[in-house]
Amino acid sequence: METFRYSVPRSVEEALHLIKEEGQAAKLLAGGTDLLVQMKEGLFRPSLVVDIGSLHQLRGIRKEEGFIWIGPLTTHHDLAHSALIQRHGLALAQGASKVGSPQIRQRGTLGGNIANASPAADTLPPLVVLEAEVQVSSLTGSRWVPVESVMEGPSQTVLRPEELITAVRFPVQEKGFRSQYEKFGSRRALSIAVASVAAGAYQEKGCVKKITIALGSVSPSIVRASQAEELLTGKALEQSLIARASTSAGQACCPLDDVRGSIWYRRQLVAALLARILQSWMNDE
Amino acid sequence: MTAESKNQAIQLVVNGKTHRAVVAPQATLLELIRDHLGLTGTKEGCGKGQCGACTVLLDGKPVNSCLMLAVQAQGHQVVTIEGAEHEKELDPIQQAFIDEGAVQCGFCTPGLILSARALLDQHPHPDEDHIKEAISGHLCRCTGYSAIIRAIRRAASGGKS
Numbered sequence: 227m228e229t230f231r232y233s234v235p236r237s238v239e240e241a242l243h244l245i246k247e248e249g250q251a252a253k254l255l256a257g258g259t260d261l262l263v264q265m266k267e268g269l270f271r272p273s274l275v276v277d278i279g280s281l282h283q284l285r286g287i288r289k290e291e292g293f294i295w296i297g298p299l300t301t302h303h304d305l306a307h308s309a310l311i312q313r314h315g316l317a318l319a320q321g322a323s324k325v326g327s328p329q330i331r332q333r334g335t336l337g338g339n340i341a342n343a344s345p346a347a348d349t350l351p352p353l354v355v356l357e358a359e360v361q362v363s364s365l366t367g368s369r370w371v372p373v374e375s376v377m378e379g380p381s382q383t384v385l386r387p388e389e390l391i392t393a394v395r396f397p398v399q400e401k402g403f404r405s406q407y408e409k410f411g412s413r414r415a416l417s418i419a420v421a422s423v424a425a426g427a428y429q430e431k432g433c434v435k436k437i438t439i440a441l442g443s444v445s446p447s448i449v450r451a452s453q454a455e456e457l458l459t460g461k462a463l464e465q466s467l468i469a470r471a472s473t474s475a476g477q478a479c480c481p482l483d484d485v486r487g488s489i490w491y492r493r494q495l496v497a498a499l500l501a502r503i504l505q506s507w508m509n510d511e
Numbered sequence: 512m513t514a515e516s517k518n519q520a521i522q523l524v525v526n527g528k529t530h531r532a533v534v535a536p537q538a539t540l541l542e543l544i545r546d547h548l549g550l551t552g553t554k555e556g557c558g559k560g561q562c563g564a565c566t567v568l569l570d571g572k573p574v575n576s577c578l579m580l581a582v583q584a585q586g587h588q589v590v591t592i593e594g595a596e597h598e599k600e601l602d603p604i605q606q607a608f609i610d611e612g613a614v615q616c617g618f619c620t621p622g623l624i625l626s627a628r629a630l631l632d633q634h635p636h637p638d639e640d641h642i643k644e645a646i647s648g649h650l651c652r653c654t655g656y657s658a659i660i661r662a663i664r665r666a667a668s669g670g671k672s
C-alpha cells in the first residue's frame with residue numbers, strides 16, 4: 227500500500243471540511259473491508275484517508291417518526307442481529323447476515339456497502355424493496371436520495387467527492403408487509419453473489435396487494451423485475467403464477483455474462499430464487 | 512485528534528498489556544502485530560480477508576487484521592493467539608485441537624482458535640451450525656474441517672469428546 231496522510235475527524239462537520247478541501251484525492255474510511263483491498267491492489271491511491279470509524283453518532287439503529295433509521299457506520303453484524311431490522315426489514319437482516327464472513331461482518335458497514343456500489347452488494351436489493359433512502363450530506367446541506375437511484379453502475383454512485391452518507395432510513399410498513407432476500411454464491415461463506423433476489427410485499431387474505439422485486443448481481447446496477455411485479459399484483463399466490471412470475475423475472479434482468487456465471491445460468495438462478503421466496507410465502511398463508 | 516503528520520503514535524492493549532507504537536499510516540494491524548510487536552503467531556495468508564489466517568480478537572470480536580490499519584486499533588483491546596493461554600495453561604480450545612488432531616501444518620490454527628474463543632464466549636454450548644458459521648471465515652488446506660469442528664465441540668463440553 228502506498229502511503230497517505232491520515233485524519234480522524236471528531237465530528238461530521240470536520241469530516242466534511244476535510245473531504246471538501248482535499249477533493250477527489252481524499253477517501254473516506256469506514257470499516258475498510260473494501261477500501262483496504264482496493265488500496266492494496268493499487269486501484270485507489272488517496273493522498274488523504276479520512277477515518278470516520280469513530281464517529282459514534284453515525285452508528286446505531288432506531289425507530290422514530292414512522293421510520294427505521296440506520297447510521298451508515300452500523301456493521302453488518304449489528305444489522306443482522308437487530309430485532310428492529312428483523313421485525314421491520316427482514317430482507318435487510320438476511321442480506322447483512324450473508325455478507326462475507328463473521329470477520330467481515332464485524333467490520334464492514336452499511337454505508338460502505340452502499341457507497342462501494344457493487345452490483346453484488348448484499349444490502350442493496352433488500353434496501354430497494356424496503357424503499358430505503360440515503361441521506362447525503364455536504365457542507366452546503368443534505369438531501370435524501372432513494373437507494374434505487376444512488377447506484378449508477380459498478381463502483382459508480384451519485385455521491386460527489388465532498389459528500390458523506392450520514393443516514394439511511396426506510397418507512398415502517400403497515401401490517402401485512404413482509405420481505406425476504408435470497409442469495410446464490412458458489413459457496414455459503416465468503417462468496418460474492420452470482421445472483422440475488424429481494425422481494426417485499428403486502429399481502430391481504432392471501433392476495434398480493436403490492437410487490438417490489440429487486441435483483442442483484444445480474445446487471446451493472448440493481449434492477450427491478452417490473453414485469454414480474456405486475457404479473458403478481460392483485461393475485462393470490464399459486465403454483466402456476468409463481469412459475470410465470472419467476473420466469474419473467476429471469477427474463478427481465480439484463481444479466482452480466484462473466485466468470486461467475488453466464489447469462490443463461492443467471493436467468494435460471496433468478497427464477498429459482500424468486501420462486502423460493504414466493505413459495506415460502508404461499509406455504510405460510 | 513486531527514493529526515496529519517506522516518507517522519502516527521498509537522496506544523492499544525495487546526494481550527492485556529498496553530503498548531505504544533509509532534506506525535506509518537498505511538501499516539496494517541497485522542504488520543504492527545508481527546513486525547513491531549514480534550507476535551508471529553498471527554499469520555498472513557491472502558492479505559485480502561479471504562482466508563482468516565490473520566484473525567485476531569478486537570474488543571473480543573474476530574476481525575481480519577490484514578484489513579485493518581494499525582491506526583484503526585488506537586484505543587482498542589487486541590488478543591492474538593499468544594494471549595489465548597491463561598497463566599501458562601493452554602486455553603481449553605487449544606487443548607481440544609491437540610486432543611482431536613485438528614492441527615496439521617498449523618497455519619490456519621491461531622485464527623481458528625480465536626474465532627472459536629469468540630464463539631464460546633458468546634455461546635458456551637453452540638450447535639454444529641453455530642460452529643460452522645463461526646469458522647466460515649477461515650480456510651484450512653489440510654484437515655478437511657471435521658476435526659476442527661470436533662475440537663470446538665469438545666472444548667464446549669469441557670474437554671470430553
Ligand SMILES: Cc1cc2nc3c(=O)[nH]c(=O)nc-3n(C[C@H](O)[C@H](O)[C@H](O)COP(=O)(O)OP(=O)(O)OC[C@H]3O[C@@H](n4cnc5c(N)ncnc54)[C@H](O)[C@@H]3O)c2cc1C
Pocket residue numbers: 253254255256257258259260261262263298299324325326327330333334335336337338339340341342346347348349385389390391392416417418419559560561
Ligand atoms: C473477503 C471479503 C468478502 C466480502 N464479501 C461480501 C459479500 O458477500 N457481500 C457484500 O455485499 N460485500 C462483501 N464484501 C465487501 C465489503 O465487505 C462490504 O461492501 C462492506 O459493507 C464495506 O463496508 P466498509 O465499512 O468496510 O467500507 P470501506 O471499505 O470503509 O469503504 C468502502 C467505500 O465506501 C466509502 N464510504 C464508506 N462509508 C461512507 C459514508 N458514510 N459515506 C460515503 N462514502 C462512504 C469509502 O470511501 C469507500 O470508497 C466483502 C469484502 C471482503 C474483503
Ligand code: FES
Pocket residue numbers: 554555556557558559560561562563564565566575576577578
Ligand atoms: S491474511 Fe487476512 S484474511 Fe487472509
Ligand code: FES
Pocket residue numbers: 613614615616617618619620650651652653654
Ligand atoms: S492445518 Fe494446515 S491449513 Fe489448516
